[in-house]
Amino acid sequence: MAAYVEQAVRAGLPEMGFSDHIFMYWLPRDQRDPGLAMLEEQFDGYVEEVDRLRQAHPEIAIRLSVEADFIDGHQATLAAILDRYPWDYVLGSVHFIGDWGLDDARYVAGYDDWDVDVLCEHYFDLVCRGAETGRFDTIAHLDLVKKFGHRPRRDPRDLYARVGRRLAAAGVAVEVNTAGLRKPVGELYPHADLLVACREAGVPATLGSDAHAPEEVGADYPLAVAHLRAAGYDRVLTYEQRRRDWKALP
Numbered sequence: 001m002a003a004y005v006e007q008a009v010r011a012g013l014p015e016m017g018f019s020d021h022i023f024m025y026w027l028p029r030d031q032r033d034p035g036l037a038m039l040e041e042q043f044d045g046y047v048e049e050v051d052r053l054r055q056a057h058p059e060i061a062i063r064l065s066v067e068a069d070f071i072d073g074h075q076a077t078l079a080a081i082l083d084r085y086p087w088d089y090v091l092g093s094v095h096f097i098g099d100w101g102l103d104d105a106r107y108v109a110g111y112d113d114w115d116v117d118v119l120c121e122h123y124f125d126l127v128c129r130g131a132e133t134g135r136f137d138t139i140a141h142l143d144l145v146k147k148f149g150h151r152p153r154r155d156p157r158d159l160y161a162r163v164g165r166r167l168a169a170a171g172v173a174v175e176v177n178t179a180g181l182r183k184p185v186g187e188l189y190p191h192a193d194l195l196v197a198c199r200e201a202g203v204p205a206t207l208g209s210d211a212h213a214p215e216e217v218g219a220d221y222p223l224a225v226a227h228l229r230a231a232g233y234d235r236v237l238t239y240e241q242r243r244r245d246w247k248a249l250p
C-alpha cells in the first residue's frame with residue numbers, strides 16, 4: 001500500500017483513494033476466494049493501514065474507501081459492515097450475477113449462456129438496484145460487462161438513457177475508470193455513449209485508475225480527462241467523509 005502512495009506522489013496527484021475489494025461477505029467463510037478480495041480478518045488492518053499512511057504522507061490527501069459488491073438479498077449484511085468504518089466514499093459495483101463472476105477470466109464461458117442484449121439489460125438493472133440502495137457514493141466500472149469484448153448487439157442508447165436516469169435519481173456518481181484499457185475490451189469504462197447518457201441525466205463523474213499494482217496508479221489519466229471532456233464534463237467529484245467536492249478538469 002505504501003508503494004501505491006509513493007507512485008501517486010511521484011505522478012503528482014493531489015489526492016488518492018484506497019478502495020480495496022470488500023471481503024466476500026455474502027459467502028460462507030470457507031468459500032471466499034482470497035485471490036479476489038480481502039479476507040474478513042484483513043479488513044480492520046486495511047483501514048488501520050490507510051490511516052497510518054495518512055500520517056506518514058501529509059504531502060498527499062489519502063482517502064479511505066472500499067469497493068463493495070451489490071449482492072441481491074444481502075443488502076442488510078453489507079449495510080452493517082459499511083456502518084463500522086469512517087469511509088470517505090464507497091464504490092459500488094456488480095461482479096456477480098448469481099454465483100457467476102462475470103469479470104473473472106476463469107468463467108468467461110459463462111457468456112455463452114446469455115443473449116448479450118438480455119445480459120446487458122440484466123446486468124445494468126442490477127447495477128441500478130445497487131445504486132438505489134443509497135449505500136454507494138460512486139458506481140465503479142459501470143459497464144464491466146464489456147470487459148471481455150461482449151458488446152450490445154441492439155442499439156443500446158435507450159438502455160443507457162434509462163441507466164443514466166436511474167443513477168441520477170439514486171444520487172450516485174459514475175466513475176471514469178482507466179482499467180478497461182488494460183483489459184481485453186481495450187477501452188475506458190464507461191463507453192462514450194453511456195458516459196454521455198450519464199452527463200445528460202445529470203450524473204456527476206469521478207476519475208479512477210482502479211490500480212491493482214502500484215505502477216497503475218493514475219495510469220492513462222490524460223485519456224480519461226479527454227473522455228470526460230468529450231462527454232461534456234468539465235469537472236469531477238472528489239470526497240472527504242462522504243462530502244462532495246468538485247475539482248475542475250485540467
Ligand code: ZN
Binds near residue numbers: 067
Ligand atoms: Zn471492481
Ligand code: FE
Binds near residue numbers: 021067210
Ligand atoms: Fe478492482
